[in-house]
Amino acid sequence: MRPTLIATIGPAGAGKTTRRYRHVPPMATVISLDERRAALSPCxxxxxxxxxxxxxxxxxxxxxxxxxxxxxxVWDVTSYLPRFRAHLLDVAAEFDARTVGLVVLPPLLTVLAQNSRRDGRVCAVCGTARRVPEPTVWAMHAAITDALPRLHTEGWHTLHFLALPPYLRHRHHGRNT
Ligand SMILES: Nc1ncnc2c1ncn2[C@@H]1O[C@H](COP(=O)(O)OP(=O)(O)OP(=O)(O)O)[C@@H](O)[C@H]1O
Ligand SMILES: [Mg+2]
Ligand SMILES: [Zn+2]
Structure with missing residues (x-):
């Protein structure tokens, strides 16, 4: 079987972890940076x-x-920066792996509302909370929106658009292969 690398692309709070279960083959290894950071973090x-x-x-x-x-x-990550997506594509290329991008980009207000329902308490040790600062969510959303028109030129074999704002849907009609 050809090796395969699947990566989610979406801002914090978009619903990547929630949605990925429907798209992950049963035998796949899921790589969650959230879980890894939690395991490595002193707090x-x-x-x-x-x-x-x-x-x-x-x-x-x-x-x-x-x-x-x-x-x-399966990388359960935001992949909101081009260099991060390039890193994943480079690693996949070393093994001639198939690459699949799962774009999870609901409207910004939906993402902000989902993020606002998360725990906002800030850790005294690392200074972060599960709820991501709103400007950060906005910047991630903007970066991915900005990259959408050229995502298909980055080298993904397949792109699936699992969620898009209504005003962006028409731009991607027929491009998700
Ligand atoms: N379609 C949906 N409708 C309502 N709530 C949703 C939906 N998708 C996700 N949520 C809720 O939004 C929150 C964020 O979802 P999720 O944890 O999947 O986001 P994420 O993209 O994995 O975020 P992160 O990058 O921070 O890990 C969760 O509380 C989840 O229950
Ligand atoms: Mg997640
Ligand atoms: Zn902490």
Whole structure:
């Protein structure tokens, strides 16, 4: 079987973790940076950015192992920056893996409302909360919206648009293959 790398692309609070279950093959290895940060963080916070680089490093090593054995790996991540998507595509290319992008981009107000229902208490150790600052959500949403027109040029074999704002839907008609 050809190795496969699936990655979610969507801002914090968009519903990636909620939606991915419907699109993940049963034998796939799920890579959650949230879970890895929580495991590495001295305070146990999934949002602790001080351990992010280490989380990406271990996640990348595990991804190489899965792809080398022709498995499927699913990155449950925001992938909102082009260089982060490029990192995933580069690792996949090392193993000639199929790549699938799952775009989860509901309207900004929906994402902000979902984010606002999360725990806003700030950890005294790492200074973060499960609820992401609204400007951060907005910046992630804007970055992905901005990248949408050229996402199909990045090198994904398949792109699935699981959620898009109504005003963006027409632009992607017929491009999700
Ligand atoms: N379609 C939906 N309708 C209503 N609520 C939803 C929907 N999708 C997700 N939610 C809620 O929104 C919140 C964020 O969803 P989820 O945890 O899946 O986001 P995420 O994209 O994985 O965020 P993060 O990047 O921070 O991990 C959760 O509380 C979830 O229950
Ligand atoms: Mg999540
Ligand atoms: Zn903390």
């Amino acid at each position: 146990g916070c999934s949002t602790d950015q001080s351990v992010n680089a280490a989380a990406v490093e271990t996640a990348t090593a595990d991804t190489r192992a899965v792809l080398a054995s022709h498995g499927t790996v």
